[in-house]
Amino acid sequence: MSRPSPAQSVASTAELLSLRRQLDALEKRVAEQVRTIRGLTARPDPFRAVADSSYDLESWIGTDGRLVWVNRAVERLTGYTAEECLAMEDYPFPLVQEEDRERIRQAFQASSSGNDVSFRLRRKNGETIWVAVSWQPIDAGNGRCLGLHTSIRDISDRKRAEDELLQQQQLVTNIIKLIPSGVFWKGRDFAYLGCNEAFARSAGVTRPEEIVGKTDYELAWDPDQADYFRACDRQVMENDQPMLNLQEVERQADGRQAILLTSKVPLHDADGKVCGVLGIDTDISHLKEVEAELRQIQAELERRVEERTAALAGANRQLQNEIAERERAEAALRVSQERYRLISELTSDYAYALRFHDADGWKIEWTTDAFTRITGGRALSFGVNGIWHDLIHPDDTAQLERAWQGLLSGRSTTTEFRIVGQDGKVRWLCDHARPVRDEATGRLVRILGAAQDITDRKQAEEETRRHRDLLAHMDRLSTMGELTAQLAHELNQPLCTVVGNAQTAQRLLAAPVLDIAELQAALQDIVNAGKHAGQIIRRLREFVRRRPFQPVLLNLQRLIEEVAGFLEADARQHGASIQFDIADPLPNVRGDPIQIQQVILNLVRNGLEAMSSIRTSAREVALRAGPAGAGEVRISVADRGTGLTAQTASHVFEPFWTTKTDGLGLGLAISRSIVEAHGGRLWAEAGPEGGTVFHMVLPVAEESPP
Amino acid sequence: MKPDRFEQARVFIVDDDPGVRQMIARMVRSVGLEPETFTCVKEFLAGWEPSQPGCLVLDVRMPGESGLDLQEQLVRSGASLPIVFISGHGNVPMSVRAMKHGAVDFLEKPFDDQALLDAIHAALARDAERRASERLRADARARVARLTPREREVLALVVAGGANKQIAAQLGTTEQTIKMHRGRVMAKMSAGSVAELVMLAQLAGVIAPPA
Numbered sequence: 001m002s003r004p005s006p007a008q009s010v011a012s013t014a015e016l017l018s019l020r021r022q023l024d025a026l027e028k029r030v031a032e033q034v035r036t037i038r039g040l041t042a043r044p045d046p047f048r049a050v051a052d053s054s055y056d057l058e059s060w061i062g063t064d065g066r067l068v069w070v071n072r073a074v075e076r077l078t079g080y081t082a083e084e085c086l087a088m089e090d091y092p093f094p095l096v097q098e099e100d101r102e103r104i105r106q107a108f109q110a111s112s113s114g115n116d117v118s119f120r121l122r123r124k125n126g127e128t129i130w131v132a133v134s135w136q137p138i139d140a141g142n143g144r145c146l147g148l149h150t151s152i153r154d155i156s157d158r159k160r161a162e163d164e165l166l167q168q169q170q171l172v173t174n175i176i177k178l179i180p181s182g183v184f185w186k187g188r189d190f191a192y193l194g195c196n197e198a199f200a201r202s203a204g205v206t207r208p209e210e211i212v213g214k215t216d217y218e219l220a221w222d223p224d225q226a227d228y229f230r231a232c233d234r235q236v237m238e239n240d241q242p243m244l245n246l247q248e249v250e251r252q253a254d255g256r257q258a259i260l261l262t263s264k265v266p267l268h269d270a271d272g273k274v275c276g277v278l279g280i281d282t283d284i285s286h287l288k289e290v291e292a293e294l295r296q297i298q299a300e301l302e303r304r305v306e307e308r309t310a311a312l313a314g315a316n317r318q319l320q321n322e323i324a325e326r327e328r329a330e331a332a333l334r335v336s337q338e339r340y341r342l343i344s345e346l347t348s349d350y351a352y353a354l355r356f357h358d359a360d361g362w363k364i365e366w367t368t369d370a371f372t373r374i375t376g377g378r379a380l381s382f383g384v385n386g387i388w389h390d391l392i393h394p395d396d397t398a399q400l401e402r403a404w405q406g407l408l409s410g411r412s413t414t415t416e417f418r419i420v421g422q423d424g425k426v427r428w429l430c431d432h433a434r435p436v437r438d439e440a441t442g443r444l445v446r447i448l449g450a451a452q453d454i455t456d457r458k459q460a461e462e463e464t465r466r467h468r469d470l471l472a473h474m475d476r477l478s479t480m481g482e483l484t485a486q487l488a489h490e491l492n493q494p495l496c497t498v499v500g501n502a503q504t505a506q507r508l509l510a511a512p513v514l515d516i517a518e519l520q521a522a523l524q525d526i527v528n529a530g531k532h533a534g535q536i537i538r539r540l541r542e543f544v545r546r547r548p549f550q551p552v553l554l555n556l557q558r559l560i561e562e563v564a565g566f567l568e569a570d571a572r573q574h575g576a577s578i579q580f581d582i583a584d585p586l587p588n589v590r591g592d593p594i595q596i597q598q599v600i601l602n603l604v605r606n607g608l609e610a611m612s613s614i615r616t617s618a619r620e621v622a623l624r625a626g627p628a629g630a631g632e633v634r635i636s637v638a639d640r641g642t643g644l645t646a647q648t649a650s651h652v653f654e655p656f657w658t659t660k661t662d663g664l665g666l667g668l669a670i671s672r673s674i675v676e677a678h679g680g681r682l683w684a685e686a687g688p689e690g691g692t693v694f695h696m697v698l699p700v701a702e703e704s705p706p
Numbered sequence: 707m708k709p710d711r712f713e714q715a716r717v718f719i720v721d722d723d724p725g726v727r728q729m730i731a732r733m734v735r736s737v738g739l740e741p742e743t744f745t746c747v748k749e750f751l752a753g754w755e756p757s758q759p760g761c762l763v764l765d766v767r768m769p770g771e772s773g774l775d776l777q778e779q780l781v782r783s784g785a786s787l788p789i790v791f792i793s794g795h796g797n798v799p800m801s802v803r804a805m806k807h808g809a810v811d812f813l814e815k816p817f818d819d820q821a822l823l824d825a826i827h828a829a830l831a832r833d834a835e836r837r838a839s840e841r842l843r844a845d846a847r848a849r850v851a852r853l854t855p856r857e858r859e860v861l862a863l864v865v866a867g868g869a870n871k872q873i874a875a876q877l878g879t880t881e882q883t884i885k886m887h888r889g890r891v892m893a894k895m896s897a898g899s900v901a902e903l904v905m906l907a908q909l910a911g912v913i914a915p916p917a
Contacts, residue, residue, distance in 0.1 A: 492794035492815050492816065493723040493725060493726055493815070494725060495815070496723075496726050496729070496792075496816040496817070497723070497726050497729045499816040499817075499818075499819075500726070500729035500730065500732075500733055500816065500819060501732065503733070503818070503819035503820075504729065504732050504733045504736050504819060507733075507736045507737070507819065508736055518732060521732065522729075522732055525725060525729060528725065529725050532725070
């Protein structure tokens, strides 16, 4: 960098460069000086620049109350320029919203300094923003006050956040206050930290604040309920797990038992540690009631449905029953109609009506067809005595006359009587007759009657009675048989005594020396034994005649007919037959019908038994009855048996004389005593063609039945 | 059948009917026999002496024990009192039973006097015979009882038909000795002959009676 210097007058490059550097530094220094001087003149304080660039609205109010300085933030915040503010006499109050202005002024006057006092600032464009003002005096450092420094900060964001927070808090508070559930929260010590009004009411405190610090044991619940709550709280807090929707029954402060749906959740502090428990319980009593009510209603509905169903089923059944019943009734009616038709065709019942005519008395008004069938189509006349002429059996007219008198006196009558048909046959009728009076006059005007043919019934009754009587006879006969077996033994003793003594007496008489005393004793014993035997025989007779003897008029024909059935049955048993030969008419006799029948029965049986040794085809008994001589009737029974010798014929009627191995020999003896008691005779003869004939003759009764 | 043959005999009559009882007693007396009456079986058993010769007229049907019951009792006890039954109402099975058990007769009341008296006499005869043979047997047994043992041996061999020589050989002695024994046996037995001796031996039961 060396360059030739022209003469001592020319300086070197190095010197030039150094000079340049010195010049530049001088220029820089001058500029700085200028700048400093300018700064000192225009902005004499370097803090002012800092203040100018501050975000908040900074201002300096002189001691005379006039604004000395304001930073550039004033324009952003208020919309006014610094100059406009400097022009204001009463800065900063013109910027304060009128409602807040007095409060702020008083605050300024009250204290030389203040911090963060909020008010609404009215911007130049009319908007209002929330600001906070702080102020303090400016100290010159030598104890001299230079004025008041104010700093205004835009707090609209903060204010908005505060408002929002407040609103949120109010919302939560309102929710807690207004929800129908009880809400409470407790600390770790189980003491209440707070609750809503609903919970306070249930807990028995007047305001929610009163619950703070209390435990469940100091509230309305029962101790065991409090225990339960405590246990739940502990569980929630220790496990850090919520318990949700527990149903509990709780006695309320008003004494009501409430059903509560309770949930408890753990509360956490900033570190996430459990610091308490929050609970909410909802009274669902009414829900339960509603539920119960619903159930009741449902049950009631179901019941009604069932009832209705049952009623319907019942009605259905009834309907079906009615249908079935109607069908049955119709069927029964059809059967009944058919039956009635048949009855009316076949019946022998009859009905009739009689009417009273003033002119000629009672006349037949009408009769049914059956009536004419019974009467055989004869024209009937009706007598004044109520007798259907030519129809009624003569024996029954008296009875019918009495019934007729009863009808005329207004009584209904039932009469059983006989009618004699055109063919002469006798039929029994049972007649029910009813008198009918004229409603107006009360006079007897008609008689209605209906009758049944009871001939068969009467015959059956008669048959039954006859059989019963006959069975009674049989019974008595067999009883007699048993008795006679015993009597036979008794009788044998005196007989034996008589025979033995008599023979001994003969022997004594034949002896060389007559023992008179022994002979007399023997004879006396014979007498005694004979008397004894007589007594036994009398007892037997008394037995046979135990039934009082009542002689009545007997129709022998009927009497024989009655026992004929038994006789034929006996004959069949013996392999024999019976020939009846009964004269007609047969005179009547008088006596005991049973005893006479006993004799007939006995004779026929004897005959049958006498033929037991001959061949079956020849076994025949002939029973004949007819008049015999002067006022007598004879009944004969002939058999074809081995017959009697002249000797036996004389013995057969002796008691205990018998040819039979199983007989006692009393039948004929008794029979003879019966016949003789009736004034008749009974004897035996050898038959003209072998065998034996027994004849019974009875006197004819003086008076004969019609 | 003379009455005096039954001088000692008694006719026992058992019948509950007093008339019949007295009648039979009278009938028995009328032929010279001695009746003794009893009203029932019990009374008879109390009063009857078996050694007394006689017979029994017995009613079948009686209150208490029947006549047939009494017959059974007598047969069982070995008594051989002959019985004549009388019955008021007899039947065949009853009479068969009575006859099988040794009844003399079975008569139905009322009976003929001669029939009863004949039966009574037959019964007494049977009783007398029985009693006579019983006496003979007792007598024979008494004679045998008097023999010595040796004489009984000789008796047995003699009635068996042995000769003296054979008997001597059988008994291991001499014929002479047997002869002496035999003589004593004949004397003690009061037997006139060997045949008589045989009969006596049979009666005494030393040998079986001939078949």
